[in-house]
Amino acid sequence: xxxxxxxxxxxxxxxxxxxxxxxxxxxxxxxxxxxxxxxxxxxxxxxxxxxxxxxxxxxxxxxxxxxxxxxxxxxxxxxxxxxxxxxxxxxxxxxxxxxxxxxxxxxxxxxxxxxxxxxxxxxxxxxxxxxxxxxxxxxxxxxxxx
Amino acid sequence: xxxxxxxxxxxxxxxxxxxxxxxxxxxxxxxxxxxxxxxxxxxxxxxxxxxxxxxxxxxxxxxxxxxxxxxxxxxxxxxxxxxxxxxxxxxxxxxxxxxxxxxxxxxxxxxxxxxxxxxxxxxxxxxxxxxxxxxxxxxxxxxxxxxxxxxxxxxxxxxxxxxxxxxxxxxxxxxxxxxxxxxxxxxxxxxxxxxxxxxxxxxxxxxxxx
Numbered sequence: 179x180x181x182x183x184x185x186x187x188x189x190x191x192x193x194x195x196x197x198x199x200x201x202x203x204x205x206x207x208x209x210x211x212x213x214x215x216x217x218x219x220x221x222x223x224x225x226x227x228x229x230x231x232x233x234x235x236x237x238x239x240x241x242x243x244x245x246x247x248x249x250x251x252x253x254x255x256x257x258x259x260x261x262x263x264x265x266x267x268x269x270x271x272x273x274x275x276x277x278x279x280x281x282x283x284x285x286x287x288x289x290x291x292x293x294x295x296x297x298x299x300x301x302x303x304x305x306x307x308x309x310x311x312x313x314x315x316x317x318x319x320x321x322x323x324x
Numbered sequence: 325x326x327x328x329x330x331x332x333x334x335x336x337x338x339x340x341x342x343x344x345x346x347x348x349x350x351x352x353x354x355x356x357x358x359x360x361x362x363x364x365x366x367x368x369x370x371x372x373x374x375x376x377x378x379x380x381x382x383x384x385x386x387x388x389x390x391x392x393x394x395x396x397x398x399x400x401x402x403x404x405x406x407x408x409x410x411x412x413x414x415x416x417x418x419x420x421x422x423x424x425x426x427x428x429x430x431x432x433x434x435x436x437x438x439x440x441x442x443x444x445x446x447x448x449x450x451x452x453x454x455x456x457x458x459x460x461x462x463x464x465x466x467x468x469x470x471x472x473x474x475x476x477x478x479x480x481x482x483x484x485x486x487x488x489x490x491x492x493x494x495x496x497x498x499x500x501x502x503x504x505x506x507x508x509x510x511x512x513x514x515x516x517x518x519x520x521x522x523x524x525x526x527x528x529x530x531x532x533x534x
Contacts, residue, residue, distance in 0.1 A: 183410065186410045187408070187410050190407060190408040190409070190411065191408055191411070193407060194407040194408055197399055197407055198399065198403050200399065201399040201403075202396075204392040204395055204399075205392060205393070205396060208388050208391075208393065211388035211389065212378060212379075212388070212389055215374070215378050215388075216374055216378045216379070216389075217374075218370070218371060218444075270518060270521040270522040270524065270525040271444075271525075273525045274521070274524055277529055278389065278440070278529050281433075281528075281529035281530075281531075282389070284531070285393070285396075285430070285433065288426070289396065289400075289426070292422075292423065292426055296419075299415075299419070
């Protein structure tokens with residue numbers, strides 16, 4: 179017996195929901211990869227080097243380097259400090275990574291919600307088929323009359 | 325993957341220790357030990373690896389995050405138009421429109437993830453070039469300075485009152501000044517790259533709006 183239109187639809191939508199759930203799994207995998215492999219402890223030394231440079235800048239006169247070019251050195255370092263002061267002591271990467279780990283969790287929920295809607299649609303069509311089939315069964319069950 | 329001190333070997337990474345030893349000799353306490361060595365600990369190859377393999381830097385060679393998001397875009401687009409050929413009518417149109425919006429959003433998110441990867445890679449590449457050029461230019465000079473500093477710290481002179489120490493101190497001071505000036509030009513370049521990442525940190529990942 180060939181499947182009815184509703185059955186075909188329900189099967190296609192069930193398969194479609196599986197595709198969408200698979201997409202959500204990909205997002206989960208990306209989140210897991212970012213959480214496990216996306217750390218960058220190696221940026222930290224840069225931040226500390228910048229902090230050390232700033233400390234050294236203020237310490238130069240204290241260690242006897244009060245020479246004619248000290249001013250030149252200080253000016254050069256001051257421009258360096260001015261440039262990176264905004265990022266000084268702060269590694270900008272962890273907040274980026276953390277925000278994305280959280281966002282990927284939300285993306286996964288979003289796709290799973292879409293998958294559930296597709297599943298629900300498949301169920302709706304399946305129920306319509308059952309209803310139709312059921313009505314036929316009722317006819318047959320009560321069809322022995324007159 | 326290896327830290328900068330190994331990819332760009334130079335005595336400059338040990339200069340902080342040499343300066344600190346000399347400072348200790350004269351009873352001064354400048355925080356120099358970390359100044360030159362810390363940067364050498366940074367592993368730019370690791371940063372590049374995370375940029376390309378974890379984040380992704382373009383559509384063709386996307387890492388795990390961007391690649392997954394772009395694959396989701398493709399899957400949702402397929403789900404919207406190709407997976408249910410028997411389904412027609414208004415309900416299907418509404419469904420396809422909704423999935424198209426979602427697919428478009430994932431395309432944007434994938435591109436934003438690529439931007440993170442590209443910023444990281446650019447940081448690593450720019451820092452690599454700046455450090456490589458800078459280290460190559462000063463390595464010979466710094467080698468001599470580190471040797472001289474070590475000799476001074478070991479007791480070749482008696483102290484700041486020694487006239488020989490004054491002359492040597494002036495020369496060493498000049499060379500240290502050059503080293504500081506070198507870092508004064510190198511660090512802003514690296515700081516500029518960090519600024520790109522700082523700007524990126526101020527941007528939230530995209531959120532979906534129905």
